[in-house]
Amino acid sequence: MATQFRQLGPDDAEALADRMQVWHELEGVRLDASMTRREAQRLLQDNLGWHTWMIESQDKAVGYLMLQFRKGVTREAPRAYVAALYLVPPCRQLGTGMLAHRFVTELSRWLQVRVYEFDTARENKHAHLFSRCASRTDLWTSSSSMQATA
Secondary structure, three states, X not given: OXXXXXXXXXXXXXXXXXXXXXXXXXXXXXXXXXXXXXXXXXXXXXXXXXEEEEEEEOOXXXXXXXXXXXXXXXXXXXXXXXXXXXXXXXXXXXXXXXXHHHHHHHHHHHHOOEEEOOOOOOOEEOOHHHXXXXXXXXXXXXXXXXXXXX
């Protein structure tokens, strides 16, 4: 079955939060569940600032794509930034990044916005807004291990 980009709305906040926790754990980061749910609800309710799509393949969620919108400078159209393009490890480097690039290019034409910071080579980019949901012990452990290896 083809890869699909399914746009998420406020009703999808819990499912997104659950996926975020699983996907961050795959990268070695534990998220605080309640904070993650609040952030997912907040961003999915803000359709002026954020748009999020679940990337699905063979009827399974394999990643997500997130755009953040900001006002343009005087007399310029709004700008969109690729805040996240995340794929689970087995789905990386299989052409989905290029599909995401085409999808965002078409979307930008339709919405008449310029899109910045699109790197199809990075298919493990989580949205930074969820990094503040990481538990303090994980942050302490990562900084301790970084110091130990330095």
